[in-house]
Amino acid sequence: MQHIRNIAIIAHVDHGKTTLVDKIIHATHLFRENQESGELIMDNNDLERERGITILSKNISVTYKDTKINVIDTPGHADFGGEVERVLKMADGVLLLVDAFEGPMPQTRFVLHKALELGLKPIVVINKVDKPNCRPEEVHDQVFDLFFNLDATEEQLDFPTFYGSSKQGWFNTSLEQTDSILPILDGILQYVPEPKVEEGTLQMQVTSLDYSSFLGRIAVGKVTRGSVKESQWIGLAQEDGKIIKGKVKELYIFEGLGKKKVSEVFAGDICAIVGFDDFQIGDTFVDLENPEPLPRLSIDEPTLNMTFSINNSPFFGKDGKYVTSNHLKERLEKELEKNLALRVEQTDDANTFLVFGRGILHLSILIETMRREGYEMTIGQPQVILRNINGEQCEPYESLVVDVPEEYASRVIDLATQRKGDLHIMETKGEMQHLEFEIPSRGLIGLRSQMLTATAGEAIMAHRFSEYKPFKGQIPGRNNGVLVSKNQGSATAYSIEKLQDRGRFFVDPGEEVYTGMIVGEQNKPGDLVVNIVEGKQLNNMRAAGKDKDGNIAPKILMTLEECMEYIQQDECIEVTPNFIRMRKKILTEEERKRAERMAKS
Incomplete structure (x- = not known):
């Protein structure tokens, strides 16, 4: 039998996991020429390349000093925790990668906790020591405190540490720069135990x-x-x-x-x-003669749900290949097979499904994948899952960490406290302020875009689920109302230019719109129904001066996640392979007013 080591690499997003795996591949002279062609080769999917994050865990295997090392690259987002929880079962040791400036982040804590619970042997790798302002010794102490807080055993607390830079391709047990990544591979052979093999049947x-x-x-x-x-x-x-x-x-x-x-x-x-x-x-x-199944995998419960239903907008079926409720049902059932943290429930309406997930990113990756496959659907506002614990209504709370330049710290605290967040830690890290809050999951929906606006894009946010606690009452939603299209047709430059003082637009001239579609954000609270398909009257009368069609501000581009965080209870998102449109659930103004009167009475 060949000697084997099974190791999982865990880290926060952008701390350099996938780069390290690339360097291990190069160091062991594993080039693509040698690889088998055919269907079974793993490859990164397009979404991972575009976003620069790992979504699906992947296995590779390298041979070093006559030992086979199975390396499992895991996602860094807590939203994909279900993916991590199951693949850690295959590992015997874990490589914890930490940024030498940022230190251990909330989502590192989440994955590490799972690894320590399973009794895996940890090796700590402090990466990016070539960056300015890095503080490797301080980060090492923080990692030790994190292990201690997560109830690591004496053996796990005695972890080996390597310092270096994945990008430059070197690691060492001290801060002295070398020219090789091999010390890490030697460390894996030395510290990670061989798989435990029990006697018995399969x-x-x-x-x-x-x-x-x-x-x-x-x-x-x-x-x-x-x-x-x-x-x-x-x-x-x-x-x-x-x-x-x-x-x-x-x-x-x-x-x-x-x-x-x-x-x-x-x-x-x-x-x-x-x-x-x-x-x-x-x-x-x-074994057929003597079957002894292993205990089933336990996965943490979802914290958010959203409705997925067929696309019932006026543009239904124009863009997608799969548009019926049967298509939607089959695709969601197929996803359940491999996406363990997902749950799907049928609602009273045969065309609508309630989908439960770990967070906005978890659900948005599913929606993005489906639209690329040719599906059309309507997505409702994300809702947190409430639970009744000892007769009291409870909601999920998250630990939110924000690193922000000092001059913006007060704005971040103000935004988080408006959304019922409590500030627990405030400390200075170099030129940045490090803030830690405890905040209801509801408060996080829509917070990222507001925070980036308030801090000129400088805020670095990370959060992870902590526990269920008593419900904290109403949280203010979006401050501004929306501009809703009154008619169906093509948006005209003439109408948009005339309405620019009312708000900012999500559409450009020439784009197709329909009644009830959200075409922009109003400057003040309350919704406003506007006609943006009106063209200029072409008569013989002309005033002196030129047309002002050139003065239109460019439209606001919103990603799927931003739309999911933006919409309110009475709104939804139409998702098709080529378009993401926000709209009112009830399209016509008269029907919306009637529904409002009914709700009040």
Whole structure:
């Protein structure tokens, strides 16, 4: 049997995880020329490349000093915690990557807590020591305090530390610069234990899944006991206790950036099994004669929900390929198979589904992926999930950390306290003020865009779910009203120019609009219905002077997440492959007024 190490790399967003994995690939001379071509090669998806964040965990494997190292790159956002919680089950050690200036962030804490609970051996890597203002020794002390606060064992507290720069490609046990990343690989061999192998029959829990158009669904996990062979008959223990008999058609292990077909996999290695279609994440492959399933994976509960329904706007079906409620239902059910932190419920309306997730980013990535696949849908306002605990209504609270230049600190505190946030820590880090708040999750919806506006884009925000606490009452929403289109047609430069003193627009001249669509933000509270499709009267009378059509301010571009945070209870978002439009749920002004009267009576 080959020597094996299984290690997961965890870090906050932008602390350099994926760069470190790239350097490990280069250091072990694993070039793309050697890799197997075909369906099974892992590749980053477009969304990850565009946003520069890891969304899906990925496995690669490198060989160093005759030892196979399985490296698992994990997402840094707490919103993708479900992805992290399940893949940590495959690891025996964890590489905690921390920025030498920022130190451990809230989402680092979340993932580290999960790793320590599972008893994984930690190695701390303090990255970006080449940056100005970095403070590696201070960050090392903060990491130790974090371990202590998370109830790490004596053995876990005695963690080895490496300093260096992923970008420059060097690491060392001291701050002295070297020219190599190999000390980290030596550290993995020295400090990460070999996989624990128990005596007994086959046990392999499915912790991830892959898909190939040739082979169908592929189960990925670590063989914790026994071994599994190609063409062997084995059992699949499901959630309801049933054991399904099946044959292993093909067996793969991870090698380099792809997978390699093998005839047998022994305990301790991570492998992929082809031959079973009816499996879920958390199921266990077992021996048919002596089945002993492993306990199922437990995943933290979602904190937000949103309604997903068919697109019922006047532009329905113009842009997308999949537009019916059946299409929507099938796609959400498919997502549930691999997205463990997601829940979907059918509502009283057959065309509407309630989707529960970990946060705005978690749900927006799902919506973005669906629209790129050709789906059209209508998305409602995100709502936090309230719970009744000991007879009291409770809501989720989050720990919010903001790093901001000193001159903007008072504005940040003001914005957070307006939204029922309590300031717990305020300290100076270099030229930045470090602020920590406890704030209801509701207060975070829409806060990021306000905070970036108030701090000229300088604020760095991070937050993570902490606990459920008593409901804190009403939180003020959006201050300004919206401009709503009165007619359907093409927006004209003439109308937009005349209405510019009323607010800022989300559409440019020539864009198609419809009745009830939100076309801009008003300068004051309350909604205003406007006609932006009116053209200029073309008669023979001309006043002296030129037309002023050239004085139109450019439209405000809003991302999907910004729209999700912007809309109110009576509004929704129309999402199609090429357009994201905000609109009123009830399109005509008369109907909206009637509904308002009914609600009051």
